[in-house]
Amino acid sequence: MNMKEDLTLSVRAMFLSPIESMLLILGLALSIGATASGFGMFGKAVEDGKQMLKLSEFREIVVRPKESAEDMLQPLVETSEDDDFNLDFEDLDAKSVSPAISYSYISSRTRLRINTSALLERIANREQPPEVQAEPQTEQSAQPTSPADAGQAQAAQPQQSQPQDGRPPEPSLEDLATVEGPEPTVDELAGYEVSDEFFMAMNINAAQGSVFTAQDVANGSKLLVLGANVAATLYEDGEAVGRQIASFDRIYTIIGALEETGTVYDDMFFTPSELASDSTGAQAARGPTGGGNESLHFSVDDATQLESAEAQLTSWFDSIYGVGMVSISVPREEAEAIISRNEKIAIITLVLALAGLLIASVNVSNILYSRTLRRRKQIGILKALGATRRDVFTMFLSEGGLLLVVGAVFGIAIVLAFSQILSSANGEGSFNYLAVALGVLVSSIITLAFTVVPALQAAKVPPAEAMRVE
Amino acid sequence: MIRLDKIQKKYDLGDTEVAALHEVSFEITAGEFVAIMGPSGSGKSTLMNIIGILDNATGGTYYLEDYDITALPDKEQARIRNTHFGFIFQSFNLFPELSAMENVMLPMSYAGVAYNERKKRAAELLDQVGLSHRMSHLPTMLSGGEQQRVAIARALSNKPNLILADEPTGNLPTDKGQEVLDILTDLHKQGTTIVMVTHNDAQGEMAQRVINIRDGLLASEVRR
Incomplete structure (x- = not known):
């Protein structure tokens, strides 16, 4: 090592008091680590907040019938007082109250039960009288040893159950539609009944096939558009577009698969809202999916206009349904509250980490100062041999710097x-690494600033100390 | 070479002032071997510090080669200590963390000598003082006499005009002390100026001139 001898001296002195040096490094590592993590978390909170507010959901105003919005909060007795009223498709006309609103759609959650052979079989069994049911079951448990026989049994069973004709409340076999082709891998899907402008409001395009149109919605066509994950996994061969799915007595045609969005929509299907086709027939047809959870969505291009659009929509709905009959909410406001809370938590963490850093830095400063006191004679000798104040200052600052570098590496x-621990809880990327780097830099500068004081003290030791005899 | 003109040193102890030196004036010419003698507290250490610019006088003027260096900035003083003077201390004052070789190299690094050059010169100097077999030893592994010889090599590293030795044999047994004195005598013969503080009369007699200090005053001067 071609170091100047006084730096060699410093480094060796540090190894000669290893416990002191280790404690200093440990303190620095913990505080630099905590500070940098604090920066990382704060950076992440800000970044996530920005990312989150970019989502189309947060440029919407959502309108729901009052009782469904308050289901969670109100006792059942009270909500049941309300007369049974639902918003309907015509209410989307409210779009015209504000030029800021670019799209509007109706949406309700729904499920799709698929008439798989397993389902058909289950219904067939249920429709048989209990004493008869016992026999085929034992037969069946014996049969699946050969796959061909099992297939025959499945094909045969629907025929067996046909004469029973019990008319239970659940659909009987003859009401169930069937389709040709390969069987889906699941027997139930979750999704939304939406009107056509949903896709434009969410800015989701079809990756394959197409989405449905206003005409499809008006006609009440039985169409399905699948989220990216559903489209990829619904059939074993990964091909979904163009195939048909039977659910109860209806047959749906899959006309498109959506591009990946990274949201829940990837796991959902979308079908034209039946509320939209014709309001009288639709109400009756909605039986199996369960109605009443529909909401109207009004999407704005410019988030700053959400507030004025909300006010205009409120007065529109109040004039039609009466004051306070519908609930109008802006998801963005709730999201902003959560983001602001997350940012505040990150700031508090950061402040606590900085407090730790300050304590560690003061300690480093103190120990370096006490080293200066112990080494007065050594400094005197260095000066007698030709060291300038600046040389001594540099030497002591380098000692602090060396501790800092080692501390920062451990930090x-x-x-x-920390990032590992957080990502096992929160998923990948719990830190903004640019902010982590900034945190390491800031905490290093703070610590270095604290080593300047003892280094200046050391530089001031008079050379005559060399002559002092102990 | 060095001329001190009415040098004063006063220490400020709050409400009272204590004078360690009262207007001391004398001259040291190049090539001389001067001994400064005096009892403890006489001010001889203070005088030594001022000659070596380890301390600044509070009055009077210090001429080095006819230049007034009484109030030079720190950087200039450090350069003079580094290149013009070589210090030898009573308690050797080697750095225990550094090997004999590195101790000798250290003053050269302040003079800006390149690493390889420092190393080469340090080896030559240690060879001169008879320690070529001890170069990589730490001071704690060396005897007192060996340590003082390393210190002499270190003092010579930047080819100083003046060696300032403060009781160089004070911590050594007589025979080892004699070795050190022999080295200093040799250096003097080769033309190096030497100023040595001692309270050993026999050592004083080795010098060409003895300056006696009493109570901060120059009491007597003996030339041989």
Whole structure:
């Protein structure tokens, strides 16, 4: 090592008091690690907040019938007082109250039960009288040893159950539609009944096939558009578009698969809202999916206009249904509250970490100062041999700097450990690494600033100390 | 070479002032071997500090080669200590963390000598003082006499005009002390100026001139 001898001296002195040096490094590592993590978390909170508010959901105003919005909060007795009123498709006309609103759609959650052979079989069994049911079951449990026989049994059973004709409340076999082709891998899907402008409001395009049109919605066509994950997994061969699915007495045609969005929509299907086709027939047809959870969505291009659009929509709905009959909410406001809370938590964490850093820095400063006191004679000798004040200052600052570099390396290791712990809880990327780097830089500068004081003290030791005899 | 003109040193102890030196004036010419003698507290250490610019006088003027260096900035003073003077201390004052070689190299690094050059010169100097077999040893592994010889090599590293030795044999047994004195005598013969503080009369007699200090005053001067 071609170091100047006084730096060699410093480094060796540090190894000669290893416990002191280790404690200093540990303190620095913990505080730099905590500070950098604090920066990382704060950076992440800000970044996530920005990312979140970019989503189309947060440029919407959502309108729901009052009782469905308050289901969670109000006792059942009270909500049941309300007369049974639902918003309907015509209410989307409210779009015209504000030029800021670009799209509007109706949406309600729904499920799709698929008439798989397993379902057909289950219904067939249920429709048989209990004493008869016992026999085929034992037969069946014996049969699946050969796959061909099992297939025959499945094909045969629907015929067996046909004469029973019990008319239970559940659909009987003859009401169930069937389709040709390969069987879906699941027997139930979750999704939404929506009107056509949903896709434009969410800015989701079809990756394959197409989405449905206003005409499809008006006609009440039985169409399905699948989210990216559903489209990829519904059939074993990964091909979904163009196939048909039977659910109860209806047959749906899959006309499109959506591009991946990274949201829940990837796991959902979309079908034209039956509320939209014709309001009288639709109400009756909605039986199996369960109605009443529909909401109207009004999407704005410019988020700053949400508030005025909300006010205009409120007065429109109040004039039609009476004051307070519908609930109008702006998801963005709730999201902003959550984001602001997350940012505040990150700031508090950061402040606590900085407090730790300050304490560690003061400690480093103190120990370096006490080293200066112990080494007065050594400094005197260095000066007698030709060291300038600046040389001594540089030497002591380098000692602090060396502790700092080693501390920072361990500190970064701590950040990575924290990041591991957080990502096992929160998923990938719990830190903004640019902010982590900034945190390491800031905490290093703070610590270095604290080593300047003892280094200046050391530089001031008079050379005559060399002559002092102990 | 060095001329002190009415040098004063006063220490401020709050409400009272204590004078360690009262207007001391004398001259040291190049090539001289001067001994400064005096009892403890006489001010001889203070005088030594001022000659070596380890301390600044509170009055009077210090001429080095006819230049007034009484109030030079720190950087200039450090450069003079580094290149013009070589210090030898009573308690050796080697750095225990550094090997004999590195101790000798250290003053050269302040003079800006390149690493390889420092190393080469340090090896030559240690060879001169008879320690070529001890170069990589730490001071704690060396005897007192060996340590003082390393210190002499260190003092010579930047080829100083003046060696300032403060009781160089004070911590050594007589025979080892004699070795050190022999080295200093040799250096003097080769033309190096030497100023040595001692309270050993026999050592004083080795010098060409003895300056006696009493109570901060120059009491007597003996030339041989």
